[in-house]
Amino acid sequence: MHAGSIWTLLDHVPDPEIPVISIVELGIVRDVTEGAVVLTPTYTGCPATFAIESAVRTALDKAGFNDIAITRQIDPPWTTDWISETGREKLRAYGIAPPPHSNNLRGTTTPACPQCGSSHTEELSRFGSTPCKALWRCLDCAEPFDHFKCH
Amino acid sequence: MGADRKDIARYAISLGDDSLILGQRLGEWCGHAPTLEIDLFLANIALDLIGQATLLLDYAGTLEGEGRDGDKLAFHRDVLDFTNCLLVEQPNGDFGRTIARQFLFSNFQLLLFQALSNSTDATIAGIARKAAKEVAYHARVASEWMVRLGDGTEESAQRVAEGLDWSWRFVDELFEAPDAKLIEAGVAVDPASFRPAFDAAIDAVLRDACLARPADRRATVGGRRGHHSEHLGHLLSQMQFLQRTYPDARW
Known part of the structure; x- marks a missing residue:
């Protein structure tokens, strides 16, 4: 179990639309479990969802986590309240x-x-x-x- | 009680078809709307609707267990297999008619998804909770435009009134009860339960918009059983062009 290092890894994956913040700061990484990274989309039709999943896949594979799956969870729905304080500051800047x-x-x-x-x-x-x-x-x-x- | 996976799949398909067809219709405005703001908001609503359709149709495909996913259901069915309501397949007309259609549908869909947030089917409830947040926005923007047009110039008021009048005959169909087994099992909701809330929401906006509520007339129904207007076939011929021409295309 390498949850800690996976979280660190994900904190370096940028949001494709707003590359200045990471997907962790955006609050769309729901969980890192035994065998999976759980992601949640911002909007149901957000076209970036696929780009994000493929960026996460690439980052995981590069670090040797080939056996970690990526799953999607839509409920409870994502809210902007999950954007971290650091994320908010980066958005403003x-x-x-x-x-x-x-x-x-x-x-x-x-x-x-x-x-x-x-x-x-x-x-x-x-x-x-x-x-x-x-x-x-x-x-x-x-x-x-x-x-x-x-x- | 008695509701099996196939019944739930059929229900998810009708919900997904509503979103898919209206999303496709709104996409026709892309690049044609009179101002950038309108272009953006119609395209954004379309995107949300297609997102909902993807979730609902993917889920339906999983329930069916016949190897169909959302794409297969969207692009490899013909007119008679679609069970969307007739309102969403109506041509865009002018901007007044598009707004009137959106106003009626988004207000309906908001109440529907709020009610479905308590569905006993966890996936449908989850999708409904997610989508309701987006649809609340659609309903608000469409309502604001009803007021801007209705309480605008003589021409804008006349056009939106005509759009509302055109769309009105399709409203009753929205409130047709789905499969009784599903309602009994708590998977689906009977939309009649929120008709009073719908009427109140519509009437409040129409008052602000200085528009009269159209007279009730014989409802036009049939979409839920696959009996569509001629417009859906034309819409599908465009939407499904690529899959019809190259049936096994992959990218």
Whole structure:
């Protein structure tokens, strides 16, 4: 059993859409068990799911874990609350406003601009470049930015 | 009691077909929508729906145990074997009709998946819990657009009213009860149980949108038994083109 080293390994597998954070930071590694890595998709139709599974397969094989399977678990459904604090900070530094915590939705639905920190922002499009993001704009520094939606 | 794997598979196929066919329809808007925002949201909803279809049809294939997976079920069946409701196969029409169809279907599907979150079938319950989160979003965006169009210009109001009127005859079919055995076993839900909640949700949005609820008329039904409008055949001929031309294609 090498759960510890597998977790470390997975923490170096980047999310294909947002390569600045790892799949562990994104909260989609559900478990590492005796014989399997358990992954959960963000959205049911997320096209990155297959890319992620193949990246995990490659990483496992390279480290000699050829006998560790990859299984998918959809329930309980993934939530943005599972994105780690480190992950949130990395998103912000990358220019993506991180999602609010779901227990703190009231009053904080307006994300701060990841560039200048202003909360004077507006939504441009509810759906953005990927299913998990919306497109926003800062009214102070005028930069458009992605907002990771609370899900 | 008495519900076997084949019955559950049939139910999962009808749920999956609804999502698949509407996902395919919405995909037709890709690159054609009037603004980037609309293009993105229609494509994103389509993606969610096709994701749901994949989960549901894969599960149905597993239950059947005849070697069919989601792809096989999606691409190697013909019109009569599809059991989606008629609403989802209707042509997109203009943007007003597309929005009216989405508004009705997403509000229905949200209540359905919320109810199915307590299904005694653990896989269906899990898929429903996952999908309900996504569909809540679809219902919200479609409702917002109903208000924007209905309470917009004279032309937008007229077009969305026409779209709503066109779609209305297909609403009753959504509430047809599935196989009684499945309801009894707690696998499926009888949608009649949430019809009042559906009507209340629809009426509230229509009020905000300054739109009248269309008059009830004779319902058009048959999709759940494979009796479809001519539109589904055309949709499938496009969706299944590659598999029909190269039946054993792999990539």
